[in-house]
Amino acid sequence: MPTAHGAPTAAVDLDIQGMTCASCAARIEKRLNRLEGVSATVNYATERAHADLPPGVDADKLIAEIRRTGYDASIPHPEADDDARAAAAARGLRTRLLVAATLAIPVIALSMVPAWQFPAWQWVSLALALPVVTWAAWPFHRAAVVNLRHGSVTMDTLISLGVTVATLWSLYALLFTPAGMIGMTHGFEWFASSEPAVYLEVAAGVTMFLLAGRYAEVRATRRAGAALRTLMELGAKDAAVLRDGAEVRVPIASLRVGDEFIVRPGEKVATDGIVVSGDSGIDTALVTGESVPVDVSAGDDVVGATLNVGGRIVVRATRVGADTQLAQMTRLVEQAQSRKADVQRLADRVSAVFVPVVIAVALATLVTWLVFGGSVQAAFTAAVAVLIIACPCALGLATPTALMVGTGRGAQLGILITGPEVLESTRTVDTIALDKTGTVTSGRMTVTDVTPTPGTDADEVLRAAGAVEDASEHPLARAISSAARARFGTLPTVEAFTGTAGTGVAGVVDGRRVLVGRDALLRAWGIDAPAGGGPDRTTVLVAWDGEVRGTITLEDTVKATSAEAVSRLRALGLEPMLLTGDGEQVARRVAAQVGIDLVVAEVLPHDKVAAIRAQQEQGRTVAMVGDGVNDAAALAQADLGIAMGTGTDAAIAASDLTLVRGDLLAAVDALRLSRATLRTIKTNLFWAFAYNTAAIPLAALGLLNPMIAGAAMAFSSVFVVGNSLLLRRFRSTVPEELR
Known part of the structure; x- marks a missing residue:
């Protein structure tokens, strides 16, 4: 596209590494758009940036800017590598989650059930919780530190701050208050408490819940992009190419326009092309959604990645690589998933300013509780709950996950958004x-009526006309010969065939000269004939032995x-x-x-x-x-x-x-699918906004234990992702018999 000065721009996509929340994406996007002439969008769910670049700016400059921001970037790898990287990230989170759950669940149980609190239970809880709040929570701490080094705060800052403060407070309480005394017991409180207590269950529990939420997000975004990966994997991996009369099997990447390749029954068509020889049926369901195989013969087009379910055919490649229909479909889906709707831009703007505001609210909560006579314990509990529950991860996931699932499902149904x-x-x-x-x-003429003259059989008229027209390539001729073949199977051989442009054809069938065409053709052969056709249909005259024997009517049928x-x-x-x-x-x-x-x-x-x-x-x-x-x-x-x-x-x-x-x-x-996707996006955004609007005041008033806040925050992200994945159940309402 052109810039404001009329100079052309280049487009580039980058994979972004290190993003952990929507605020990260908003921050990178803001930095890239500060570069002169650059227009960029960053998608948290797909972990990809798309930018339009002016002359003089290249991908390396964008990568350098992203690294200065505290993240990493690279030119996109093949999708298989992307999937492997995402799978590795999911495995890493799963390992941390399993360790965190194994250690945190006993800590939570001991804190909630006084009857289980044996002497020195709180010190055992400390030993169990420390690996959770350090090693298991390390992704949150690392992201917070990286962002602070660059003068910014993100949702990971809230998580890291909440977990760290809860852990440090617990250490203080164990070392310098009666909470560390052997034999001390306390019960689980749903609300902020003024009693001396440790919050190791909060630090460990919040880490476990948030790791569970993040692991669910990673798995869900991989599933949401499964349709795109499926599209890219539909194509054949190699092809049997005819070169110098010999059959050579070559990788798909080696195919060139004009190459002729063999497709045997059960094989996929290697690339878009035109059938050179052979007859077969092609199952196009993977690409078009059609459930009935399409018959093809010489001269018919075929699409790459469709399945040959009939006989052996030879195909000449007409489009290869990025020009094929499958590649274009994949490109459209990928572009749709990486772009942003207006509602998502609003969510990004909110996320970018939300974290500093939440930190300010947490500090204000702490000060307010102390000013109005609340205990340090209760003030601290309320402030930590505010930090933890306010993470707006759901805002960043609301639109891209729904869009990914919706566009992916559409691609499976043959709908490209x-x-x-x-x-x-x-x-x-x-x-x-x-x-x-x-x-x-249909856009194609089809025989709708055969009307014989008195004393002539309709089948005889269609059979004779079909035999003559079978030698012609005119669209009307093909329609008539196709109708005749459909009715009779094989047609008689035509001899002495001649064609006159614009009027019709003639030939000898079974020893009789048959004329098929307009009245002008018949009159040229000395046969008196009425004018054929009308304003909304085409009528072809059929004659032999010097007489009109019938008419064939063709229409573009609905x-x-x-x-x-x-x-x-x-x-x-x-x-x-x-x-x-x-x-x-x-x-x-x-x-x-x-x-x-x-x-x-x-x-x-x-x-x-x-x-x-x-x-x-x-x-x-x-x-x-x-x-x-x-x-x-x-x-x-x-x-x-x-x-x-x-x-x-x-x-x-x-x-x-x-x-x-x-x-x-x-x-x-x-x-229907577009509207369903939009409804899902709006439902996700409503949930995310409503959740934070309602939850922060509750936490500030001391009505939420920080661990309950962490569980609720993780659930909000899981809810948004799960709600988006429901779009995978979208089904066509088209009756089976009409498909």
């Missing part, structure tokens, strides 16, 4: 404009799913509108078939834009579904652009949502 702002658009859409050809209809989809769109609160360049009669007929009332026909591409703008000027929020180059401008003009993945690159580039499946029911699922 380009960014979080798209989710915010789907909530307000009330009108949906539908292109006709290729969107509501897709089987379109009427159901329109009904479901209405149920979602959207008013459908048919927008097409075809004639009024054609448009009205199609609209009537699918249940659309508003029709705008005979429009050029710029007229489509004007039609959408007119709806917007009336206060409507408009979505547009299209698949062609002529739809690209309208898709860009619409508040929400939805492109059929079966369409052109121009349409897909101009859209906000891309549907890999080529039917409107996928658009229904896309809107």
Whole structure:
């Protein structure tokens, strides 16, 4: 994209190491954006930064700035390495958690049950707690120290400060107060207490709970990104390439455009290409979501990572590497997961200032309790509870985890969401404009009727016409020959075939010269024939032995799913509108078939834009579904652009949502999933804000024991992540028979 001065910028992604909370991400993002001309976003959940760079600034400069901030960064590694690193981090946290739980649970039990408090129990608790608050809690302490060295505080500062203060207070109490006397006992208090006590159970318990929460976060973010990793792993690892007549198996990375490779039954198609020879069925479910295999033969396109379930085929590679449909899908999902919605930016801003405010509130709590006559013990307990319960980890996870799960689930269903702002658009859409050809209809001519003349059989007309048309490559000819093959299987051989551009074809079938085409062709052969066709359909004449023997009618038929989809769109609160360049009669007929009332026909591409703008000027929020180059401008003009993945690159580039499946029911699922993801984000944010708003005053008033505060804080993050993972259960409502 250009800078403010018109100079082009480069984009770079970086993996960030060392982030432990949303405040870390906000701090790095702020430092990067201070660099002149740099526009950067940092995502805590994906641990990745995306930046647009002006000339003269490169990734090394960004990495150096991040290191000066107290963190580390690197150019992204292959996803397998990223996953291995994340798995190693999860294993490290798991080990610390297991050790912490083994040692902290006895400390908590002894502190809560006076009957179990044997002589010198408090000193045994100290011995058990020290490894927990030092080694197990080391990730929190290390992050706090690193940030303090750079003059900043984060949520880890709150955790480290709370655990450290609770431990130091306990040491003081054991050494200099009656709390250290052999035979001393005390019970667990839910509230702040004025009695001499140790808080080793608080320090150890908080560490255990927070390690559990962080371990759950790491596991959940790995699971949330599983769909993206699955996409990247779908492709074949090698291919059997034909070179100089010999079959050579090579890695996928070695494939080049133009290479011909063999795909045997049960193998994956190595890359996008066109079938050169052979017939087969291709299972496209992994890429498109379609449950029924698609028949392919010479001349048909195939997509990389789909499965050959039929015969042996030879494919010529047309797109390789980053240009393949699978790679583009993966890129769209990854970009969507790394970008931020407006609601997430708000959460980041809150997190960035929240920690200093909490520390100030904790100090104010301590001072207020002392000023108003509270004991040092109670004042200290309330202040520590404030520090611990206030960590806004949930704020930083609310949006990115929901977005990762939602976009990942969408990718599995063939729905590609380009960014979080798209989710915010789907909530307000009330009108949906539908292109006709290729969107509501199949975009291909299909035989709908065969009408014989008196004394002639309809099957005879279709068989003869199909045999002649089988030798032609014209779209109408292929439709007729396909219909004939579907009915009769094999067709007679045609001889003496001739074709006349724009009028039709002729050939000898079973010893008879058969003519198939327009009236002009028949009259040229001396046969009197009426004009064929009409404003909304095409009629082909069939003749032999000097007479018209019948007509074949072809139409661009409505897709089987379109009427159901329109009904479901209405149920979602959207008013459908048919927008097409075809004639009024054609448009009205199609609209009537699918249940659309508003029709705008005979429009050029710029007229489509004007039609959408007119709806917007009336206060409507408009979505547009299209698949062609002529739809690209309208898709860009619409508040929400939805492109059929079966369409052109121009349409897909101009859209906000891309549907890999080529039917409107996928658009229904896309809107439902987008709205569900947005609802999840808002639920997460409400929980995070409401939790902190309610919990901090309770802690400041001395109504929460610090250990209970730590457990509640950890639960808030786990709740947000768990709520996001519910999106993985999203299911298509499309009836099985319509898929």
